[in-house]
Amino acid sequence: MITPLIIANWKMAIDKNGVEAFKADWNSRPPMTGVDVVVAPPAPYLSVVSGLTGVSLCGQTVSENDMGAHTGEIAAAMLSDVGCQYVIVGHSERRQHQGETNAIVAQKAKRAQLAGLTPVVCVGEPSHIRAAGKAASYVRDQVLSSCDDLSDGLVIAYEPVWAIGSGEAASADVASSMHLDIKTALADRYADLRVIYGGSVKPDNCAAFTTAEGVDGLLVGGASLSAESFWNICAAAIGAE
Numbered sequence: 001m002i003t004p005l006i007i008a009n010w011k012m013a014i015d016k017n018g019v020e021a022f023k024a025d026w027n028s029r030p031p032m033t034g035v036d037v038v039v040a041p042p043a044p045y046l047s048v049v050s051g052l053t054g055v056s057l058c059g060q061t062v063s064e065n066d067m068g069a070h071t072g073e074i075a076a077a078m079l080s081d082v083g084c085q086y087v088i089v090g091h092s093e094r095r096q097h098q099g100e101t102n103a104i105v106a107q108k109a110k111r112a113q114l115a116g117l118t119p120v121v122c123v124g125e126p127s128h129i130r131a132a133g134k135a136a137s138y139v140r141d142q143v144l145s146s147c148d149d150l151s152d153g154l155v156i157a158y159e160p161v162w163a164i165g166s167g168e169a170a171s172a173d174v175a176s177s178m179h180l181d182i183k184t185a186l187a188d189r190y191a192d193l194r195v196i197y198g199g200s201v202k203p204d205n206c207a208a209f210t211t212a213e214g215v216d217g218l219l220v221g222g223a224s225l226s227a228e229s230f231w232n233i234c235a236a237a238i239g240a241e
Contacts (some may be wrong), residue, residue, distance in 0.1 A: 004210060004237040005155065005194050005217030007038040007058060007120065008224030009088060018225065019045045025227035027053045032231075034238040036217070038086050039224075043074060046082050058086035058120070061094060064107035076115035087112045088219075090122045090146055092161045102145035109150055120155045120219070121146050123182070124199070127162035135160075139178060140185045147186065156182055156195045157219045163199030164221065170199055172212040179214035203232040210237040 014022075019041060031054045040058035041049045049057060063073035079087055089112065090105035100108075109119035123142040125135040143156060158178050160170050170178075179195045186193055197209045198219030209215050217237065224230040 002192075002194060002216045003034065003036050005036045005038065005196055006230075006234045006237055007040060007086070007088075007157075007196065007217070007219045008230050009040045009060065009091075009198075009219055009221050010042060010225060011060070011093075011221065012042055013222065014042065014045075014225055016045060016048060019048045022225070022227045023049065023052055026055070026231065027051075029227070029231050032234050032238075035234055037234055040086070040088055046079075046084065050083055056086060057082070057084045058088060059084050059117075060088050061091070062087045062089060062108050062112055062117075064104055064111060066111070076111040076117055079112075080115045080117055084117060086118045086120055086155070088120045088122060088157070092122060092124055092159055092164060095122075096161075102142060103148075105146040106148040106150070109147065109154065113151060113153065118153055118155060119150070120157050120196075122157045122159055122198075122219075124159040124161050124164075130160070130162065136178070136181050140181060143182055143185050147189065150189075152190050152192070154190070154193070156186070156193065157198050158182060158195060159198040159219060168200055169202075169205055169209075170197075172208040172215075175209055176212040176214050179212075179216075183214060201233065203229055203236065206233045207236045 038056045038058045059079040067075040089108040094100045112119040125138045129138045175197045194216040196217035201220045202223045
């Protein structure tokens with residue numbers, strides 16, 4: 001059985017006081033077992049987050065380049081040095097606003113793996129692609145191109161772009177169908193692949209996703225900024241109250 005993976009992506013939506021409040025609240029709660037819990041804070045707060053009970057650290061992005069003259073970039077080796085085990089690559093916000101292509105995402109993921117990090121490769125279709133009935137083929141192409149030349153030891157995060165931050169999550173059936181399609185597309189490359197869902201995940205809808213076939217966890221945005229909310233989501237993933 002695959003251990004559920006729950007990742008908090010705090011994006012650029014929290015300050016140091018918020019991080020410290022989350023840490024104090026989280027560490028006062030019973031430790032989570034039976035689930036892999038990961039938090040991706042803004043890079044300046046990685047050291048502040050260190051020490052969260054039972055939580056692994058994750059970078060929100062990584063450079064496709066090795067260490068060198070790349071002002072403002074973060075090398076995979078740097079994330080590893082500060083204790084990260086995971087890094088998000090190809091989030092739709094970066095694909096849209098920073099122009100990250102599938103080729104760039106694949107390069108970033110490769111750098112991550114070479115540094116011993118687990119890349120969380122994000123894929124997902126915009127609303128007009130789904131409306132045209134091309135969601136499955138669009139995501140399949142994204143997955144195959146974004147995972148080019150990667151070895152075992154990666155995670156795929158399916159995030160329908162139309163659901164991110166909209167309050168409108170995909171149905172569990174839609175998520176399940178896409179997750180199974182992704183696993184089929186990569187079946188000849190990877191033996192044990194975790195595919196997780198992201199897109200307007202909340203405590204009141206998370207259980208529907210984590211119990212759906214093919215869904216191995218969650219990538220949580222706004223609902224992960226509160227320790228109480230995120231703890232409840234992690235608990236729901238393992239059927240705890």
